[in-house]
Amino acid sequence: MEKQEKHQTPGIRPVMDTYSSKIELAYNGSREDLDPYVPAAHRPLESNTSSFGALAHLLKASLGSGVLAMPLAFKNAGLLVGVIGTMAIGFVCAHVIHVLVKTSQALCVEIKRPCLGYADTCDLVFQTGPKPIRKYAPFARELADWALAVTHLGACCVYIVVIAESFKQVSDEYGGPKWSVSTFCALTLVVLIPLTQITKLKYLVPFSALANFVWLTSICISIYYCLRSPPPISERNLATSLSGLPNFISTSLFAMEGIGVVMPVENEMTKPQQFLGCPGVLNIAMTAVVALYTFVGFSGYLNFGEEVRGSLTLNLPQDEILAQVAKILVACVMLLSYALIFYVPVDVVWRRLQEKIPARTHRWSIAGLRLGGTLLTVGLACAIPRLELFMELVGAVCLSIMGLSLPAIVETVFRWDKGMGTCNWILWKNCLILLFSMVAMVSGVTFSIKSMIDNL
Numbered sequence: 001m002e003k004q005e006k007h008q009t010p011g012i013r014p015v016m017d018t019y020s021s022k023i024e025l026a027y028n029g030s031r032e033d034l035d036p037y038v039p040a041a042h043r044p045l046e047s048n049t050s051s052f053g054a055l056a057h058l059l060k061a062s063l064g065s066g067v068l069a070m071p072l073a074f075k076n077a078g079l080l081v082g083v084i085g086t087m088a089i090g091f092v093c094a095h096v097i098h099v100l101v102k103t104s105q106a107l108c109v110e111i112k113r114p115c116l117g118y119a120d121t122c123d124l125v126f127q128t129g130p131k132p133i134r135k136y137a138p139f140a141r142e143l144a145d146w147a148l149a150v151t152h153l154g155a156c157c158v159y160i161v162v163i164a165e166s167f168k169q170v171s172d173e174y175g176g177p178k179w180s181v182s183t184f185c186a187l188t189l190v191v192l193i194p195l196t197q198i199t200k201l202k203y204l205v206p207f208s209a210l211a212n213f214v215w216l217t218s219i220c221i222s223i224y225y226c227l228r229s230p231p232p233i234s235e236r237n238l239a240t241s242l243s244g245l246p247n248f249i250s251t252s253l254f255a256m257e258g259i260g261v262v263m264p265v266e267n268e269m270t271k272p273q274q275f276l277g278c279p280g281v282l283n284i285a286m287t288a289v290v291a292l293y294t295f296v297g298f299s300g301y302l303n304f305g306e307e308v309r310g311s312l313t314l315n316l317p318q319d320e321i322l323a324q325v326a327k328i329l330v331a332c333v334m335l336l337s338y339a340l341i342f343y344v345p346v347d348v349v350w351r352r353l354q355e356k357i358p359a360r361t362h363r364w365s366i367a368g369l370r371l372g373g374t375l376l377t378v379g380l381a382c383a384i385p386r387l388e389l390f391m392e393l394v395g396a397v398c399l400s401i402m403g404l405s406l407p408a409i410v411e412t413v414f415r416w417d418k419g420m421g422t423c424n425w426i427l428w429k430n431c432l433i434l435l436f437s438m439v440a441m442v443s444g445v446t447f448s449i450k451s452m453i454d455n456l
Contacts, residue, residue, distance in 0.1 A: 066255025071300025396444025
């Protein structure tokens with residue numbers, strides 16, 4: 001075994017293992033002359049998340065608003081197809097995340113970097129790949145960044161509509177003003193404008209901690225109503241027409257895909273070699289997510305049938321206090337979580353603007369950017385107050401690109417000079433993933449835009 005460096009850089013953690021044999025010799029590159037660089041040994045001491053902590057972070061990120069949207073996905077597919085489809089999409093999502101993380105870890109060994117983010121991985125894979133495609137490295141980075149940004153902007157719009165719908169139902173039941181959903185969307189600005197001006201993530205931690213507890217409570221209440229008096233399975237469709245599958249896939253991708261948070265979580269782990277493998281943090285998290293999503297989707301559609309809405313809480317009874325509490329809790333969670341979700345697109349845009357703006361005006365510029373982004377998301381929610389349309393469109397476009405296409409392309413480029421070959425099964429597997437992604441995106445966008453036009 002190679003000797004560890006005796007003199008570690010200050011602030012760097014020593015690691016006793018060889019990081020899964022240097023990530024299988026830089027992901028099957030099989031270069032015997034690879035230097036004994038162990039990325040985890042060079043991560044700063046601040047990267048101190050345990051494997052259990054990483055699992056908790058991954059579950060928290062994956063169990064967002066999407067879990068309450070799964071009954072809508074089942075409505076578009078049917079009970080039987082929904083169960084099979086959810087498990088299949090969960091398997092594909094888990095696989096592409098595995099591919100992305102393993103490629104990133106192997107790349108860290110090759111270029112001697114402690115860790116890499118999603119956009120960094122896409123960029124550097126192209127930079128170090130075959131010469132004809134190196135010029136596309138900036139495009140790969142931009143595509144990854146903007147797909148992530150637009151995904152989070154779409155999620156912000158979804159949050160606003162859920163908040164507005166929830167408060168409208170409670171207001172209608174208890175004699176409040178009979179305003180439209182768009183009006184309630186606009187009223188969220190009263191809270192969102194000051195909340196989004198918080199620029200330090202550490203100040204949002206208390207909001208996030210409270211939101212996690214409230215979110216779990218609201219999910220439990222929703223499940224209680226789903227299981228209270230379900231009708232016979234024979235009253236629901238086991239399968240629907242093929243025209244419903246694009247919307248099922250888009251909604252499921254929106255609900256399940258947490259690839260945007262995977263790399264930050266892995267980069268903070270003290271033992272990143274435990275993120276993959278069997279059982280591994282990723283496999284445990286995705287198994288739990290798929291099981292819960294399947295259960296909520298099945299029971300929600302079984303109970304509410306064709307009347308199911310974009311968020312399960314919107315189907316809860318109007319005349320029961322517990323149901324109204326669940327709606328208010330979900331609305332509060334969305335308000336508290338909005339600032340965290342909103343942080344991502346603001347960061348992507350600001351990194352491209354800050355060098356073009358005089359330093360003395362940075363504070364006012366970032367405040368203006370945050371205000372403009374908040375007004376944009378609220379304006380979109382007011383213009384199209386149909387929750388399911390946002391989820392289907394965001395899932396079809398951004399998550400098809402970010403969650404499926406890019407990881408498959410990145411793995412192919414990274415392994416192209418490592419004995420890939422045109423007959424290699426990995427190449428054909430990635431081609432199938434890419435084909436599935438394109439079909440899901442085109443069909444999902446087509447049906448989403450058609451639905452938007454029909455509802456104008």
